[in-house]
Amino acid sequence: MSLLVVGLSHRSAPVSVLERASLSVDAKVKLLHDTLAAEPAAEATVLATCNRIELYADVDKFHAGVAELSTFLAQHSGVALEELTPYLYVHYEDRAVHHLFSVACGLDSMVVGEGQILGQIKDALALGQEQHTAGRLINDLFQQALRVGKRAHSETGIDRAGQSLVTFGLEQLAPPGLPVERWAAGKRALVIGAGSMSSLAAATLARVGVAEIVVANRTAERAARLAEILVASGTGVRAAAVPMRGVAAELARVDVVVSCTGATGLVLTAEDVLAAVGVRGAVSQGSVPEPAPRTPAGLDLPSAEVIARLVAAARDGGRLVDAGAVRTLAVVAEADGCPVGEGRAALTGVDATSLELHGTWADQGEAAAHRQPRRSARALDDGSAVRLALLDLAMPRDIDAAVHRVPGVRLVDIESLAEASADAPMAADVDAVRGIVADEVAAFGAAQRAAHITPTVVALRAMAAEVVAMEVARFDGRVPDLDERQRAEVTQTVRRVVDKLLHAPTVRVKQLASEPGGAGYAEALRELFDLDPQTVASVSRADAADPMNDDDPGRAS
Numbered sequence: 185m186s187l188l189v190v191g192l193s194h195r196s197a198p199v200s201v202l203e204r205a206s207l208s209v210d211a212k213v214k215l216l217h218d219t220l221a222a223e224p225a226a227e228a229t230v231l232a233t234c235n236r237i238e239l240y241a242d243v244d245k246f247h248a249g250v251a252e253l254s255t256f257l258a259q260h261s262g263v264a265l266e267e268l269t270p271y272l273y274v275h276y277e278d279r280a281v282h283h284l285f286s287v288a289c290g291l292d293s294m295v296v297g298e299g300q301i302l303g304q305i306k307d308a309l310a311l312g313q314e315q316h317t318a319g320r321l322i323n324d325l326f327q328q329a330l331r332v333g334k335r336a337h338s339e340t341g342i343d344r345a346g347q348s349l350v351t352f353g354l355e356q357l358a359p360p361g362l363p364v365e366r367w368a369a370g371k372r373a374l375v376i377g378a379g380s381m382s383s384l385a386a387a388t389l390a391r392v393g394v395a396e397i398v399v400a401n402r403t404a405e406r407a408a409r410l411a412e413i414l415v416a417s418g419t420g421v422r423a424a425a426v427p428m429r430g431v432a433a434e435l436a437r438v439d440v441v442v443s444c445t446g447a448t449g450l451v452l453t454a455e456d457v458l459a460a461v462g463v464r465g466a467v468s469q470g471s472v473p474e475p476a477p478r479t480p481a482g483l484d485l486p487s488a489e490v491i492a493r494l495v496a497a498a499r500d501g502g503r504l505v506d507a508g509a510v511r512t513l514a515v516v517a518e519a520d521g522c523p524v525g526e527g528r529a530a531l532t533g534v535d536a537t538s539l540e541l542h543g544t545w546a547d548q549g550e551a552a553a554h555r556q557p558r559r560s561a562r563a564l565d566d567g568s569a570v571r572l573a574l575l576d577l578a579m580p581r582d583i584d585a586a587v588h589r590v591p592g593v594r595l596v597d598i599e600s601l602a603e604a605s606a607d608a609p610m611a612a613d614v615d616a617v618r619g620i621v622a623d624e625v626a627a628f629g630a631a632q633r634a635a636h637i638t639p640t641v642v643a644l645r646a647m648a649a650e651v652v653a654m655e656v657a658r659f660d661g662r663v664p665d666l667d668e669r670q671r672a673e674v675t676q677t678v679r680r681v682v683d684k685l686l687h688a689p690t691v692r693v694k695q696l697a698s699e700p701g702g703a704g705y706a707e708a709l710r711e712l713f714d715l716d717p718q719t720v721a722s723v724s725r726a727d728a729a730d731p732m733n734d735d736d737p738g739r740a741s
Contacts, residue, residue: 187280187321188246190253190272191238194294197271199446205261205268207232215239215260216317224249227319229312229326233304235294237261242321250274278629284325285621288333290342294380296614297342302333324632332624340616349577349601350388356596356604357440357573368392374434375399376443376451378406381577385442386410390419397423398438400431435460435572442575443582451582458590461571570594630699637697637706641690643715648682
């Protein structure tokens with residue numbers, strides 16, 4: 185097996201690159217045929233979704249295969265190779281199998297555990313079969329990936345991981361001992377982003393009883409559509425959509441903010457939050473100051489006034505802004521909208537995206553026990569009431585980490601969630617699915633290695649049958665007086681002897697060949713029994729011509 189995958193996804197490339205690299209149906213068909221026309225590839229198919237483009241191929245040369253597949257992806261996506269290359273990843277043989285199985289289980293999705301990817305994998309296999317570019321390896325691989333994905337969903341709670349993450353985040357925002365429903369009742373919430381996880385967060389907020397939800401997104405239509413679905417959900421929540429430029433004004437009037445976008449930079453800076461909290465405090469005292477000056481887009485350093493106000497606010501809260509906070513702010517440039525692209529739906533009728541989050545969350549959770557926990561997101565240093573609760577579900581972060589220094593603000597992000605509960609239910613589900621993937625990868629590799637020796641074993645048995653036929657014919661010439669019953673008994677006896685002699689060696693050689701490094705046993709059989717290479721090759725060609733043959737003993741199950 186020489187499986188190679190070259191691709192890019194939301195984990196390796198920004199949304200802007202994924203949007204430009206998207207493939208039409210015609211482009212996918214041309215990509216497959218061009219790949220097979222190239223020398224290194226024997227079969228191929230392409231998995232193209234809103235968040236990933238991956239070209240799978242059976243190649244005979246690794247380096248040449250990587251070069252060819254990368255070039256074809258660039259040509260058919262319309263993104264120049266030199267621009268695309270930094271975002272490409274490559275997996276080979278067992279690592280390629282592990283990658284596809286992880287994708288099928290939802291471990292590599294923006295929203296961990298989502299099941300829509302199984303339909304997309306099925307479509308990719310169907311495309312390869314329709315175009316006759318998928319052979320034995322691609323058929324076995326993708327069919328097994330579908331089975332692994334279904335097993336992960338049936339044996340674990342992986343499909344609940346995204347829901348658990350939102351709920352757990354809200355629990356961390358609520359005061360200790362207070363149920364989320366009581367804490368959220370009557371509150372006003374702002375959801376930034378209209379993708380899968382943002383939609384899930386909005387639905388969860390509505391379910392726990394917030395009174396009003398405002399949705400902000402770069403694409404106004406998606407925000408409005410999500411708001412309409414929330415209003416029609418039967419929870420009684422009021423919902424409306426605002427453009428991204430309206431976020432600053434909404435910050436000054438809401439109680440809770442959940443942000444989950446595909447932005448590569450900060451969506452909310454410490455300056456934004458400080459200004460919002462300052463306006464709210466002034467309103468409560470009966471006067472509204474002029475809006476705080478915002479950092480001009482593209483300017484790396486904040487104004488002296490901003491730093492002075494942060495220092496003053498920190499002093500009022502009993503803390504001084506340290507150099508680390510100033511360094512954090514010094515690299516902040518105002519986010520130019522929310523670059524969210526096409527994505528998967530969390531609610532019926534919503535077509536949007538979110539961002540990578542839970543895989544990193546789980547990885548951080550595994551290591552949390554080895555780190556010193558930082559200050560709990562529940563506690564405020566000055567003991568004051570929480571004016572603004574922020575939940576950042578983005579990775580990389582949407583909200584400046586320095587906002588936790590602003591009095592009256594509580595921030596919960598992916599890192600603090602991991603530290604709060606490394607053994608949370610979703611982490612256990614992810615670990616369970618990873619175990620399933622590891623077992624299935626090992627089983628698939630063993631089955632493919634065993635299948636590799638099958639043509640040689642078939643050729644050996646064919647040669648033995650020819651020897652039996654020739655010897656029986658010679659026996660008939662020497663003993664012509666035997667009747668049909670006697671002749672049949674002699675023939676059957678010789679065949680049984682040959683079958684018994686070959687049974688143990690052929691079974692054992694398949695077992696040995698299925699182990700890592702067992703590829704040499706096929707060659708050893710050919711040498712020991714002087715098998716005709718053309719006979720072995722003809723068996724291999726016949727096997728490849730019928731990839732749907734489930735009777736093949738080497739087929740993965």
